[in-house]
Amino acid sequence: MTYLKPIPMKYRIEQPGFPRGWYCVAESRDVSGEAMLPVSYLDQQLIVYRTQDGTAQVADAYCPHLGAHLASHDGAICEGKITCPFHKWQFDGADGSIVDIPYTKVMPPASVKLTLHPTREVDGMVLMWYDAHGRQPDFEPYASSKLKEGGYVLYEERQWETTCPFRDILENLFDTAHIQQLHNSNNLPDVLETAQEDFGLRVEYAMTGEEAVQGMTVRLSGVSLLNQEFRGQGWSTVFVHSFTPIDDERFLQKTRLYLSEMPDPALYDMIGKPFVERFVFEVEQDLKVLDYKKHLHKPKLCAGDGPIMEFRRYSSRYYA
Numbered sequence: 160m161t162y163l164k165p166i167p168m169k170y171r172i173e174q175p176g177f178p179r180g181w182y183c184v185a186e187s188r189d190v191s192g193e194a195m196l197p198v199s200y201l202d203q204q205l206i207v208y209r210t211q212d213g214t215a216q217v218a219d220a221y222c223p224h225l226g227a228h229l230a231s232h233d234g235a236i237c238e239g240k241i242t243c244p245f246h247k248w249q250f251d252g253a254d255g256s257i258v259d260i261p262y263t264k265v266m267p268p269a270s271v272k273l274t275l276h277p278t279r280e281v282d283g284m285v286l287m288w289y290d291a292h293g294r295q296p297d298f299e300p301y302a303s304s305k306l307k308e309g310g311y312v313l314y315e316e317r318q319w320e321t322t323c324p325f326r327d328i329l330e331n332l333f334d335t336a337h338i339q340q341l342h343n344s345n346n347l348p349d350v351l352e353t354a355q356e357d358f359g360l361r362v363e364y365a366m367t368g369e370e371a372v373q374g375m376t377v378r379l380s381g382v383s384l385l386n387q388e389f390r391g392q393g394w395s396t397v398f399v400h401s402f403t404p405i406d407d408e409r410f411l412q413k414t415r416l417y418l419s420e421m422p423d424p425a426l427y428d429m430i431g432k433p434f435v436e437r438f439v440f441e442v443e444q445d446l447k448v449l450d451y452k453k454h455l456h457k458p459k460l461c462a463g464d465g466p467i468m469e470f471r472r473y474s475s476r477y478y479a
């Protein structure tokens with residue numbers, strides 16, 4: 160096995176840039192109305208919090224007055240109002256407007272406010288809308304009806320920071336040849352149906368080579384969220400995957416595995432453990448290659464390579 164040093168993205172993709180879409184910037188459980196959560200994604204410094212009515216909100220971390228980071232020092236949120244640590248300007252967290260400036264009665268124009276990003280809360284994640292040209296959302300992310308109705312428990316979570324070209328991570332799902340060649344797996348999914356949906360793409364699979372799993376449904380919201388449902392006899396699992404660029408060089412891949420509630424607690428490990436082990440094994444194997452790969456604009460594909468170009472036709476619409 161050879162060891163490669165990280166290879167800068169400029170050698171591996173011509174136009175980096177982030178595609179338009181919904182990006183997970185926090186787990187719901189980490190977001191509150193009592194403290195701002197500072198995060199750094201999409202080459203931006205952001206804060207995530209809850210407004211007074213409990214709605215999750217993502218905003219630019221920097222105060223429009225003189226650029227203090229709102230979550231630095233004693234910057235605070237209380238009853239939906241955010242107070243900057245520097246000159247104590249106070250903002251309404253729900254619309255970003257200035258509520259109070261303690262040392263003047265002369266208010267700046269209404270256009271001076273916090274920059275808020277369109278935000279959704281779906282499947283235990285807080286999502287932020289990103290569009291390189293600042294356009295408003297033109298689709299909604301998929302929300303799992305299964306998780307919404309309840310009856311599922313969070314079994315395990317994993318995350319990886321990867322240096323794969325962002326454009327290529329989901330392509331892996333459609334690259335069927337590597338499943339046998341890289342992962343040595345014969346568990347090849349057969350595509351039954353591919354459908355365009357409001358949120359993006361839905362693919363129905365039949366599983367061959369594995370008796371326990373009867374079927375799989377994959378739902379892609381744009382190119383940043385992936386919901387994967389597996390069905391077996393008397394159980395089902397939901398994988399919620401998110402892919403969020405940190406900057407041009409790397410992104411965070413996060414996976415949560417939910418299992419349908421089962422009568423016998425021992426069943427969770429029986430069903431969940433093999434899923435997690437197989438999944439972690441395959442991701443880590445993938446990343447040994449993907450973290451160094453180049454995005455080939457015109458790959459030289461051959462018969463048996465899987466619907467890679469179909470996926471590219473789908474994904475290209477999200478790029479500026």
Ligand code: FES
Pocket residue numbers: 222223224225226227243244245246247248
């Ligand atoms: S920088 Fe925020 S109040 Fe001055």
Ligand SMILES: [Fe+2]
Pocket residue numbers: 331337338342441442445
């Ligand atoms: Fe893979």
